[in-house]
Amino acid sequence: MKVLDFENKLLSLYDKINQLKALSEEGSIDLSKEIARIEQRAELLKKNIYSRLTPQQIIQISRHQNRPDSLSLINLIFDDFVELHGDRLYGDDRALIGGLAQIQQERVVVIGHQKGHDTRSNIDRNFGMPNPEGYRKALRLMKLAEKFNLPVITFIDTPGAFPGIEAEERGQAEAIARNLKEMSALSVPIISFIIGEGGSGGALGIGVANKLYMLEYSIYSVITPEGCASILFRDAKKSDIAAELLKITAKDITELNVADDIVKEPLGGAHHNWEVTASNIKSFILSDLQKYKKIKNNKVIIEERYNKFRNLGQFSN
């Protein structure tokens, strides 16, 4: 597994532990006391590191190549899932997936950005950057959900919508804009989770939700810190400063009332334990589904969502 630079110290402690363990197995010397001592130190250091991560370090975790992807989480969370393909207009986008799913007795439509875990799978998934057909597929599935009165669950994990020639030709801006408008008036509840990167309009395109939750080490930003730094400082390497300024961590986004709550991750980040991450998300989904089941009037759901976004904005008058 790829080790992040701020974890190096920790890693060297684990190396030491492994060495000592090997040594004690080989010889007759009892090193168990020594091992326990270092293990304790490692655990302390781990807690220490992860309790005060900088935004830049959180970005690294949110982009970790072993971070759980949408399809894997869907398979861990839901009892059953049927993937549905295509926008019926142009093609099937492999960077944005969706389908019908069942969790206990509840049926839902689930949609998510899809990243890969290595170069090959990332190229196949276009690094989680959808083209217009991805957003149009998502809208088609949301309309399907509305027709059969199924709640919509979305998993957000994208650096942004794909900036390419064909994407522009086929109307990337229009596709995202339409989703924002249609999602705001959808008569079924939409529950969104940012599971990794929440990259700008590409994230919002499936994120106009009644409830938005962020995984502890996920981010949500109007522009990548690298892009922001290259515009404001004319130097993409100053992205750590931009990351601080933009307020992109789950804690910041929740304080700004954009996200409703934070979903805990296992210590060290979701990539250390996919199952725990999935079960934490699952409990949020189940409790919300119970809550929305009681709302019989669909207008209440639309108004709740409308008012949430209507009230976002700070200015003086």
Added chain:
Amino acid sequence: MSILDWFPKKKAVSASGNNKLSIPNDLWVKCFCCNKIIYLKDLNDNFKVCLKCNYHFRLTPEERISYIFDKNSYNETNPNIESVNFLDFKDTRNYSERLASAQKKTSHKSAVITGTAKIDKQTVNTGIMNFAFLGGSMGSVVGEKITCLFEDAVKNKYPVVIFTSSGGARMQEGIISLMQMAKTSAAISKLSEASVPYITVLCDPTTGGTSASFAMLGDILIAEPGALISFAGPRVIEQTIRQKLPEGFQRAEFLLKHGMIDCVTHRKELKATLSKVITMLIPYNKKVNKLQKISGKNIKKDISK
């Protein structure tokens, strides 16, 4: 030693040549596109469109008002809403400072002005974005004013005409600026329900968060010739795909060809086009009722002829 060294080197001559000509600033301007020198009065008489190459100069809101709306018909709404630096954003300059100097430069308080006005005696709700104000970027204030404009239209039923010119979301307001995309788009869904026409005039440039929200959601999309209209900026795309972009890429004519907009209209024709479109979109019955009120008799028959 080369033989060339015997000859004195020629002085570098710049092709643009504007540095040597001493021209009074207020009489002549150079076209940004074809570099030709144009007499300012001719340019103004031609709706600020280059007489040689048809380049559409960017306009101030005041110029826009004078070209499109009936004389003295414009009334501004919410003129005093102002941005605040709620994230305490400071890059090379403090956001508050940037705001203050933009306000001074444009003599407007924000990157959009909204209000009501008349086009050939037909009242409209209108928003005019101002690229000179921090790149026309959309933060809380632009989002709020545009949303209020749509909400006003739901009540007063007058069509909405918005002239967009914006680089996208205002990053100094972080995630809150992104949320303005959802907020304005949500307001449009209410406008649609109320069957109030919404016309967008896409002016140079309309990109990023603005194009990916209320700009592209007009019932009718009209673009000014040559306007850059895109989701991602050309530079970002070039960096991503490492290819040169084709000529005319993301310009109004390119979008027309790809079926993304309804028409490209010369600024000279814009008022007439808007007037016609509005006349044809306003519900028939409403128009009849209004005419009935004016003339005091039943003219339904005359109209149906």
